[in-house]
Amino acid sequence: MSRHLRLGVNIDHVATVRNARGGPHPDPLRAAKLAAQAGADGITAHLREDRRHIRDEDIARLATGIDLPLNLEMAATEEMLAIALRHRPHAACIVPEKRTEVTTEGGLDAVGGFAHLERFAQELGAAGIRVSLFVDPEPAQLDAARALGAPVVELHTGAYCEAEGAAREAELERIVRAAAHAEAIGLECHAGHGLSYETVGPVAAIPTIVELNIGHFLVGEAIFGGLYSAIQRMRACMKQARGIVGA
Numbered sequence: 001m002s003r004h005l006r007l008g009v010n011i012d013h014v015a016t017v018r019n020a021r022g023g024p025h026p027d028p029l030r031a032a033k034l035a036a037q038a039g040a041d042g043i044t045a046h047l048r049e050d051r052r053h054i055r056d057e058d059i060a061r062l063a064t065g066i067d068l069p070l071n072l073e074m075a076a077t078e079e080m081l082a083i084a085l086r087h088r089p090h091a092a093c094i095v096p097e098k099r100t101e102v103t104t105e106g107g108l109d110a111v112g113g114f115a116h117l118e119r120f121a122q123e124l125g126a127a128g129i130r131v132s133l134f135v136d137p138e139p140a141q142l143d144a145a146r147a148l149g150a151p152v153v154e155l156h157t158g159a160y161c162e163a164e165g166a167a168r169e170a171e172l173e174r175i176v177r178a179a180a181h182a183e184a185i186g187l188e189c190h191a192g193h194g195l196s197y198e199t200v201g202p203v204a205a206i207p208t209i210v211e212l213n214i215g216h217f218l219v220g221e222a223i224f225g226g227l228y229s230a231i232q233r234m235r236a237c238m239k240q241a242r243g244i245v246g247a
């Protein structure tokens, strides 16, 4: 196993704060550059169809303005496919979207949506973009991702983070099993959604997970101690869980 666990910092909610006043501040690109200085391995941005946070011009600026790999989260729509093909991010993570949801409520249904997703996975992959599917930790979903030719899955950790006590342990067990299944069938395994200092450790300790994407909690913590320090503390939690000395 690779002991280094990559941290992708999701800067969506910097844009949420910016959009509250309609001006340019705070700038997600500036946040992305700061995240790089603080030790992020990548930047994640979700261009929602309703543009509630990240906007088209943010993706254009991130695609050329940062030295880190950009992971574009996108719904499987023609509009988003065209944007991804125009900007050619390092990776594209296909996510489900419901217009009225407060946040991404669950994973993509790669089994039921197989026929629809096939062309998106194929066209993104053919353009040299690393395709990832954001799925619930269910083996059948991983099998479908594999059959679609996606090299990567990102396991939705929202249910684990929201649960408490025995229910959280059960959700963690689902993630552990799914991560093992991902490795068994040759998929690179990422995880994310809702992770915090409190919840990150057990997920970071799963040896077959190689990347975590974390956003909302870090941006929230930035209010109290700054983004740089929030990222560094998250990084330390991840290293500690991975057994890296000096965390």
Ligand SMILES: CC(=O)[C@@H](O)[C@H](O)COP(=O)(O)O
Residues within 6 Å of the ligand: 010, 012, 045, 046, 048, 073, 095, 102, 103, 104, 134, 192, 193, 215, 216
């Ligand atoms: C897919 C995912 O987990 C993130 O992109 C997250 O959804 C971003 O925040 P919102 O769900 O609030 O848009």
Ligand SMILES: NCC(=O)COP(=O)(O)O
Residues within 6 Å of the ligand: 010, 044, 134, 154, 191, 192, 193, 194, 195, 213, 214, 215, 216, 217
């Ligand atoms: N794909 C998950 C992600 O990018 C970050 O989710 P969150 O930490 O903002 O909930």
